[in-house]
Amino acid sequence: MNFLELLNKPELIVAHRGANSLSPENTLNALKKSIGRADFIEIDTQLSKDGIAIIMHDDTLLRTTNVSQLSEFDSKKPYRVCDFTFEELKRLDYGSWFYTDNSKAEPLLTLHDALIFIKENNLFLNLEIKDISYAFSDNEVVEKIVKEINDIQCSDRVLVSSFRHEYLKIIKTKLHIPTAALAEDSHPKELLSYLRGLGVDGYCLNDELVDKKSVEMLREAGFFVGVYTVNSTLRSHVLFEMGVNFIFSDSLYKDKQ
Numbered sequence: 001m002n003f004l005e006l007l008n009k010p011e012l013i014v015a016h017r018g019a020n021s022l023s024p025e026n027t028l029n030a031l032k033k034s035i036g037r038a039d040f041i042e043i044d045t046q047l048s049k050d051g052i053a054i055i056m057h058d059d060t061l062l063r064t065t066n067v068s069q070l071s072e073f074d075s076k077k078p079y080r081v082c083d084f085t086f087e088e089l090k091r092l093d094y095g096s097w098f099y100t101d102n103s104k105a106e107p108l109l110t111l112h113d114a115l116i117f118i119k120e121n122n123l124f125l126n127l128e129i130k131d132i133s134y135a136f137s138d139n140e141v142v143e144k145i146v147k148e149i150n151d152i153q154c155s156d157r158v159l160v161s162s163f164r165h166e167y168l169k170i171i172k173t174k175l176h177i178p179t180a181a182l183a184e185d186s187h188p189k190e191l192l193s194y195l196r197g198l199g200v201d202g203y204c205l206n207d208e209l210v211d212k213k214s215v216e217m218l219r220e221a222g223f224f225v226g227v228y229t230v231n232s233t234l235r236s237h238v239l240f241e242m243g244v245n246f247i248f249s250d251s252l253y254k255d256k257q
């Protein structure tokens, strides 16, 4: 089964940032906890200062690492990811912020290791490329990500999405891989022709933007539709009834197989 075949199945659940209510988001443990609990996994990638693709959601390290407790990094405030080298990022703890007793450290997860894990466990991955256009050129970002996917030979298991739609346009010139444009506050003008221009296969939107007519229009035009972030079972039923293909969730996991 390839990714587009998977997307034909009904009522898909995506583990948002890995199973992030069971383990610290975007860590290897969050990937492990997703197995059997979701149809596929979503994680976020961006580049370190020296261009290594790592797994991290926020632009800064403040919320999900212990960086603010390490005085050696005081000069790097506000702790933007793009200001830290890979060696520096490896010295941080990505787990303790999550556990109430502060007891469990988690190491940095690289895109390389995440892709190996996905391949070895026959999983499917939605890789969201964070918008890091303030620090790197679009081509530079896409080239790094494409190289990682090619190195691991897992393009049949990966769907790439981004709020920075330029990345998606470039990816399609380099890889045969499904892509999805992300939308947060508003739809792009002339939505269908805009999406066709990007060459994307799907559209993932904020739940607050969803309406039945738009979902029907997108599905009829051949695009798959994903909605984030949905943590109510009732709401998930309404969305699936509208024709939404998948929802990103922090908690609506399937029973563990």
Ligand code: G3P
Pocket: 016, 042, 044, 128, 161, 182, 204, 228, 248
């Ligand atoms: O990729 C869908 C969803 O995860 C987008 O929202 O804020 O988690 O990147 P965010």
